[in-house]
Amino acid sequence: LEALEREDLSRVKLLWLNYPHMPTGTPAQAAVFQQLIAFARRHQILLVNDNPYSFILNDQPLSILSQEGAMEVAIELNSMSKSFNMAGWRIGSLCGRADYLDTVLKFKSNMDSGMFKPAQLAAVQALQLEGDWFEQLNAVYQARKMKAVGLLRSIGCTVADGQVGMFVWAKVPQQYKDGYAFSDEWLYETHVFLTPGGIFGTQGDAYVRLSLCSSEAVLEEAQRRIGAHQKVLD
Template identity: 50%
Template sequence: MITEAKRLQSVQEYYFSKKLQEIANMQTEIPIISLGIGSPDLQPAQEVIETLIKESQAGVNGYQSYRGLPEMRNAMAQFYQNQFGVKLNPSTEILPLMGSKEGIMHISMAFLNEGDKVLIPNPGYPTYTSVTELVQAEPLFYDLKSENDWLPDFEQLEKLAEQKPKIMWINYPHMPTGAKAPREVLEQLVDFAKRHNILIVNDNPYSFILNENPTSILSIDGAKDIAIELNSLSKTFNIAGWRIGMVLADESLINSILKVKSNMDSGMNFAIQKAATKALEVSEDWYNNLTKVYSERREIIYQICEKLNVTYDPKAVGMFIWAKLPEGIDDKTFIDEILYEKKVFITPGSIFGSNGKGYIRFSLCAPIEKLNEVLERL
């Protein structure tokens, strides 16, 4: 019998992969409404769609550069200059990705050896842990807790630094909690990473969802010496399935990541790159309209929270609402009861780590009429 690789012994199938299959197999008289995944249901800008159609018909179907079209990298650089005040060299400090999720693997393969330690937030995006284990490095979990506004405890980080971690994953605005990191916290993180020779990676796809002050770690003085940022067009421009992301860093770090990436794919589709370039050039009205839609949806999610007797932080940002269950209620049991009885899917907080136990997460990626239907079912 063919046995699987040892590296898979500590890695399970992604939670949403299993749960969505379970939901698909359920026999129900009424459709299940999903508030589980942050997959934008809104349309891209009309000019973005028109560009995709036009360039698809142009017949450029060959392999593309591993570094992406120069005009797309220029647009990414201009986007970072306009939105974050960060100046980047589009030729050497930007590498387009087929979604930022692949960047987690590329970065880990580029810089981690077997047995290296990796600082991972708890709660946090599960892929940080699974990829760390796939490359046979060792996760070191650092706590994020509500009493500290879901920000790192630097006393704990100093103790964990004694184990000489090589990479630290951070994610602000934070998923799943929606916490923001004040600039002084980002400055502390950069200082911490420099003192301990740690490569810090900020995963930053939620900057423009219900967030008045988008921030990049690369805007901190000296951050480029030890920091990488991942970003994505998926959430901000409603093109999640197109798979367009980017990694931004000093040239030497980009070149290391490129060694991995160039052996993993054969370049991004030409028409999608042209459409992504157009998306990055949308007017400020785009962001304002996005905020308006998600603000209206958030108000209904707040009503759903009150129906379910769960508490939330109205200061949180991003496309999720993170809510605390009453004491003693198991989050996985709770969401299954809602799923089976009301045909509504909500994400249990414990899939994001032990500090997520007793919490649930709602996605704002559902239209108003569906959210109102959830209210009625409850």
């Protein structure tokens, strides 16, 4: 925010946020939201927080709209794709002050005319599930995460604790030029693909991302291939 304060913000209307953050897994924090709200009020900017990972491996889900003053300067998006395994159904929510939402709805009414009703009915049923749904879902993701973190650390990556969401973000060993070089080596040698962090911007050049959408069996096979290659090198 300090860097943004030094910029010409006179034409800026929207500031896009993504907490919990993808790809880094950084969780939402009330203090950060409060700073952003104050910033938005000073510059008359609308904050738009994309919050689809709020319930994935996250013990403390937090909406920006829970913070004082947020309704004046923020709206929030959420999605059933991640939290209810409904990827591709394109069902989500937009929350905020009525006049902000009316503007979006006017625009959307010119883009489409509604959604397939059975998909909507399925979403209604999903939203009625009890909390044990998330316990079961996160148990699956946690088991995958343990294997993913173990895999990444076995090849020299550094994985920060406290990440949430359905990916693991890892810093590559220093001897590699960047995440692209690291990813290429393991892809060519073992046919295991790690997403180079640079595709998300230059700040991610020294990182790779591993998805938890892969099953435990797939992660175990990746670890087996990597282990076999490491034995050859030894």
